Amino acid sequence: MSKPVSRISSEIDFNLEGKQVGFLRLPHSVHRSAYGWIPIPVACIKNGEGPTVLLMAGNHGDEYEGQIGHGVLLRTLEASDVKGRIIFLTSANFPAAMAGMRTSPIDEGNLNRSFPGDTNGGVTAQIAWYIEHVLLPQCDYVFDLHSGGSSLMYLPSALCRRNSDPNKMLQSLEILKLMGAPAAYVADSPQGDDRTLTAAAGRQGVVHFGSELGGGGTLTPSALRVAIDGIRRALKHLGILKASVSVAPAEPTQLLQVRGLDYFVYAPDSGLFEPLVELGETVEAGQAAGRIHFHDTPWREPSVAYFKREGIALCKRMMCRTERGDCLFHLGTPFEHSLSKDA
Template sequence: MGNPIHSEIDFDADGRQVGYLRLPHSVHRSAYGWLPIPIGSVRNGAGPTVLLMAGNHGDEYEGQVLVSQLLREIEPQWVRGQLIFLPMANFPAAEAGLRVSPLDGGNLNRSFPGDPQGTPTAMIADYIEHTLLARAQYLVDLHSGGSSLLYHGANMLAIEPRDAEENARLRTLLAAFGLPRAFLHAPNPVHSATAARRQGALSIVTELGGGGVVQARLLREAREGLLHLLGAIGVLHGPLVPARPPGETHFYRVAGAPHYVYASERGVYEPLVELGEQVSAGQPAARIHFPDTPLKPPITVAFAAAGEVVCQRAMAAVQRGDCLFHLAQPDER
């Protein structure tokens, strides 16, 4: 059986269209109801297709604002090809302002390739991968740190390229976006970026600030970079395309587990370093305090590797297993 999600818009039609993906959802208050996932398309003849996605995690707001804004502002005559806009990809999570769906606990960016007959989150993942990404040559998935994490400024992520040709293409695209940092990481089969790769599309994922807020400077920087990228791809021309990217991109590599620091106990964490700081292996990262047991001394957790602090936990209260810091190392190859 196919995916039951039905689109109100015709992806093969030129012009601007806005509507909903209807995901059937039968509940007590609405036996024959459906969930309204916002979707838009601006299409004008032949050319590349780019999927602009936000709300993959529902508590990450910068991308939701930016995708909605560009859907309103980009005129069809400025497009060569197609832009598909998905501002609230995991709509139940985005509507609730949660990282995961309140309907099924589903984390969309841990759900690809999905299941057309599964839970709501699994059905959304299947539709994105096998309907939307199957049409696209590029994916831009706009993330931020959400409620629990705070990234150092505006960043990009991309999967490690498979060969020299893909490396050259990917680094050209990342430089055209022009955000300060680009992290290269190993593929994860359940992420949107790997879903795009399975469908033959190149992907760029952003991490823009976080902390459950929208920072005006980061939003402006991401908007300028995204518009310049769309111009470099050739899908967009006209007055919105900047003459140059917002800045120079520096490349970093994430070395897996050694680049993450986790809470070892439940308590209140005190960071001992700042975002953007260079740290060394063995350096103290944070102290965890126990206000409910005032005479118990705090414990110290340390970095396992050297690198730059690019992300830290936004909330002071922690439980064992919560991520406190994320590092990356420069890679200018």
């Protein structure tokens, strides 16, 4: 049986020396354009031998810190700054990015729930397949920058997945600290499980780092600094940027972990969400997290959602209108090197 081949083609050659920019061409035949293609921006900076990193953003189209930050790095870095190769995919789910939506307006696809993808599938599945089977096998590292998008707001955080190898875990923690976000957390099992880029990187043997840099469909100067200066520090530490490249020192980072479903609080009813806790606040098990008000029957008492455990409010819902099952908060707890699932 022949090996699947992506229908997406690249205008640039990832093996050429120097700096290249162009598009990935995803064939898309529709009423207004019978022989058209979707132009997904891509770039590559290569200089000699060294590690390869994929800088990716726009996995969700309404998360802007990485899309802007990676663009700044692309414009300001030259081949003479690099020792190895940097591949830029700044608006990975391009249809979603152009619409400013979490998911693609073409097929409703959530790219970060679409891996390993399908070369014969819809638009989002084809993008996922190309990333996992064409781009990632060329890479040693991937930095996939996220935020809370339109519906969530995070305490700006860098993140990675827990590694059972203590030495590799320590190396990952060093990168998280270098990113210089106010918080950094280690996740045992990311939302989306084996359908995420994190899982795709694991299948391809690529070291994955990510972020949740704010959200609410907004952009802050402090979050953008992490997306630019934090990545510069990390790439310099990994030897992909030369020692001569200047970087600002990192701000202190609080190391946290996110382990199980008890870290999350979900809406018990539909209505208007009143948060009772601020981001960064320490909470106790059983503490009220928020109220859901019934504006259609205002004489009813609101429903109350509670935290199931102690922790630090790492993420909260930004939208007031809420439906049963929406995530209202999730917590982080101080990082522990123990690999016990009970920690």
